[in-house]
Amino acid sequence: MDLRVAGNAAYVYTGGKAFDPKLPAVVFIHGGEQDHSVWALQSRYFAHHGYAVLAVDLPGHGRSGGAPLASIDDMAGWIVALLDAAKASTAALVGHSMGSLAALECAARHPQRISRIALLGTAFPMRVSPDLLQATKNRESDAHGMINTWSHSAYAHYPSNPGPGFWVIGANLRLMQRQRPGALHADFAACDGYRTGFERAAQVKCPALFLLGARDAMTPARAGRDLARAVPDSTVVTLDSAGHNLMGEKPDEVLDALVEFLRA
Amino acid sequence: MAAPRSLQFDTLSLHAGQRPDPVTGARAVPIYFTTSFVFRDADHAAALFNMERGGHVYSRISNPTNAVLEERVAALEGGVGAIATASGQAALHLAVATIAGAGSHVVASRALYGGSHNLLSYTLPRFGIETTFVAPRDLAAWKKAIRPNTKLLFGETLGNPGLDVLDIPSVSAIAHAAKLPLLVDATFTTPYLLKPFDHGADLVYHSATKFLGGHGVAIGGVLVDGGTFDWEASGKFPELTEPYAGFHGMDFQEESTVAAFLLRARREGLRDFGACISPASSFQILQGIETLPLRMQRHVENTRKAVEFLSKQTAVESIAYPELPSHPDHELAKKLLPRGCGAVFSFDLKGDRAAGRRFIEALRVFSHLANVGDAKSLVIHPASTTHFRMSDAALAEAGIGPGTIRLSIGLEDPDDLIEDLSRALRAAKG
Numbered sequence: 001m002d003l004r005v006a007g008n009a010a011y012v013y014t015g016g017k018a019f020d021p022k023l024p025a026v027v028f029i030h031g032g033e034q035d036h037s038v039w040a041l042q043s044r045y046f047a048h049h050g051y052a053v054l055a056v057d058l059p060g061h062g063r064s065g066g067a068p069l070a071s072i073d074d075m076a077g078w079i080v081a082l083l084d085a086a087k088a089s090t091a092a093l094v095g096h097s098m099g100s101l102a103a104l105e106c107a108a109r110h111p112q113r114i115s116r117i118a119l120l121g122t123a124f125p126m127r128v129s130p131d132l133l134q135a136t137k138n139r140e141s142d143a144h145g146m147i148n149t150w151s152h153s154a155y156a157h158y159p160s161n162p163g164p165g166f167w168v169i170g171a172n173l174r175l176m177q178r179q180r181p182g183a184l185h186a187d188f189a190a191c192d193g194y195r196t197g198f199e200r201a202a203q204v205k206c207p208a209l210f211l212l213g214a215r216d217a218m219t220p221a222r223a224g225r226d227l228a229r230a231v232p233d234s235t236v237v238t239l240d241s242a243g244h245n246l247m248g249e250k251p252d253e254v255l256d257a258l259v260e261f262l263r264a
Numbered sequence: 265m266a267a268p269r270s271l272q273f274d275t276l277s278l279h280a281g282q283r284p285d286p287v288t289g290a291r292a293v294p295i296y297f298t299t300s301f302v303f304r305d306a307d308h309a310a311a312l313f314n315m316e317r318g319g320h321v322y323s324r325i326s327n328p329t330n331a332v333l334e335e336r337v338a339a340l341e342g343g344v345g346a347i348a349t350a351s352g353q354a355a356l357h358l359a360v361a362t363i364a365g366a367g368s369h370v371v372a373s374r375a376l377y378g379g380s381h382n383l384l385s386y387t388l389p390r391f392g393i394e395t396t397f398v399a400p401r402d403l404a405a406w407k408k409a410i411r412p413n414t415k416l417l418f419g420e421t422l423g424n425p426g427l428d429v430l431d432i433p434s435v436s437a438i439a440h441a442a443k444l445p446l447l448v449d450a451t452f453t454t455p456y457l458l459k460p461f462d463h464g465a466d467l468v469y470h471s472a473t474k475f476l477g478g479h480g481v482a483i484g485g486v487l488v489d490g491g492t493f494d495w496e497a498s499g500k501f502p503e504l505t506e507p508y509a510g511f512h513g514m515d516f517q518e519e520s521t522v523a524a525f526l527l528r529a530r531r532e533g534l535r536d537f538g539a540c541i542s543p544a545s546s547f548q549i550l551q552g553i554e555t556l557p558l559r560m561q562r563h564v565e566n567t568r569k570a571v572e573f574l575s576k577q578t579a580v581e582s583i584a585y586p587e588l589p590s591h592p593d594h595e596l597a598k599k600l601l602p603r604g605c606g607a608v609f610s611f612d613l614k615g616d617r618a619a620g621r622r623f624i625e626a627l628r629v630f631s632h633l634a635n636v637g638d639a640k641s642l643v644i645h646p647a648s649t650t651h652f653r654m655s656d657a658a659l660a661e662a663g664i665g666p667g668t669i670r671l672s673i674g675l676e677d678p679d680d681l682i683e684d685l686s687r688a689l690r691a692a693k694g
Contacts, residue, residue, distance in 0.1 A: 041317055048310075155280050155339075163326065165331050165346055166338075167281070167344060169270075174490075175522050
């Protein structure tokens with residue numbers, strides 16, 4: 001579905017069904033240097049199980065126009081603008097990595113609009129090492145290699161994502177390579193520069209699910225649990241043998257956890 | 265900060281796509297001999313059918329053993345995924361049929377395996393798909409042959425029979441300028457010698473029957489998607505960028521930014537044409553892939569020794585091997601194939617067809633048969649076998665002489681191979 005959000009063309013995948021604002025809405029927010037397709041299975045499932053799905057391409061990513069947003073605050077504002085454009089009065093937010101911080105910020109600032117948040121592969125602070133941050137700026141290929149290696153915990157995935165025969169690690173690398181130049185650095189700088197995580201966490205009024213990977217080397221699970229403790233109504237689910245690319249490595253477990261949380 | 269290391273080729277050959285079986289602890293890849301898979305409940309079944317969950321339904325569409333083969337070859341090639349097929353020919357057909365249909369056109373190298381040539385030249389035209397063949401080194405001809413209805417450019421990494429090296433960087437640039445993908449048959453090189461995606465190819469397939477398996481016991485193919493081609497931006501592939509009524513109205517490019525081609529190929533091509541591989545064959549090919557790096561090194565070492573020996577023989581008219589400075593693609597081979605130019609090559613004996621026949625019949629270690637890429641050394645004399653009906657003039661047009669011999673060098677002791685070739689050369693003189 002094509003929308004105009006904050007003056008730019010915005011693409012959202014609606015899970016294979018037309019968006020119906022009368023249904024409970026779920027917004028899926030991808031992480032840095034990615035797009036809506038990281039949520040292919042989960043977004044399609046919810047769209048076919050009574051939800052109105054908005055799996056976004058953030059500005060400057062995938063099919064969406066505009067420049068990448070410079071801060072997590074800007075992303076939170078953009079999500080509310082997206083809800084307005086889609087005529088969705090309230091929504092649950094499901095965010096991964098950078099997208100999880102955007103969901104947290106949005107929920108804290110707009111409690112009347114956000115009913116639940118599920119934060120996957122999250123941590124606060126989400127600091128990026130100076131070497132990696134520099135690489136995202138002028139050595140994108142090296143940065144992609146580092147991020148891809150750190151994002152995976154295994155060399156076999158059952159079931160694979162989005163289905164048998166897909167090489168999850170290769171697909172994740174290619175998805176990053178398919179994003180526009182500059183998006184990688186903008187995204188990682190936004191994560192690195194986010195400072196208000198604990199304050200915002202304390203302001204979150206809705207239930208929050210923290211879905212963490214026990215072997216996550218990008219956003220270690222202990223840092224996710226620290227953030228979870230700051231949210232008044234939070235649940236933590238840690239997936240064994242999962243790295244940062246939770247949706248790629250554990251698509252069924254991610255879906256099962258989201259189904260239980262969003263249906264509660 | 266030290267950059268993290270990702271697993272290297274030799275390690276991926278053993279591990280990619282598989283881990284010890286979580287239920288039984290089996291270290292080797294289990295052969296899942298089952299046609300179908302039990303659903304947890306009705307919702308699980310519906311979710312699998314609608315691609316809301318990943319998993320197996322029916323072994324024509326996917327199977328856990330086949331998936332290991334697919335993911336392993338995808339990892340070795342640097343792709344985003346793969347589909348294992350009943351044969352290399354099935355992989356080529358699946359690639360073409362996924363994005364071409366009646367009214368479509370293909371531009372292909374003229375230097376192709378005979379089976380591929382048959383498919384494109386005789387069979388696909390019956391289904392409305394035409395092919396223009398071009399000399400693989402003639403870059404202007406590739407460009408000129410592209411029509412508005414062209415869907416694909418296609419060639420072999422090492423062409424048949426003269427081992428023409430496909431200039432993948434240049435041909436892919438021509439394809440991409442026309443918003444078309446380049447499909448490459450990489451059977452002769454395997455990802456150990458050449459990774460076509462690194463040079464601009466978009467789709468790669470193998471006859472896994474050959475070097476990937478290496479043992480000559482199983483027929484199979486693998487079609488790999490590099491995930492690089494932007495089908496949406498091309499605008500020439502509604503099969504991938506518009507809703508498909510045959511699968512829940514799915515727009516495959518919308519569903520997967522990097523693997524739309526593979527989704528359609530599996531959800532349509534495997535489902536409807538049904539050329540799936542047996543899990544037993546996948547297992548056997550996987551056994552071969554575990555030793556692919558070691559075998560390819562030895563194949564190349566032995567081939568270099570055989571080429572060196574033959575190049576010194578007065579009974580040999582010429583040898584077509586790109587590592588020789590006399591080969592027209594020698595410089596390109598140095599760039600694209602630094603690890604070697606494979607283990608299949610042709611040479612021309614002086615003399616007539618009878619000399620070729622005497623050569624073949626005197627060999628004791630080489631096996632006379634129609635295959636390549638076996639651990640055992642193989643030989644064929646096209647003029648007395650595969651092309652025996654053709655006149656000398658027709659043979660010449662196909663780049664084959666009356667004394668052309670094709671060898672596939674195996675893993676035997678190289679001195680034994682050279683002794684065998686010496687004996688046959690003496691016999692050829694009559």
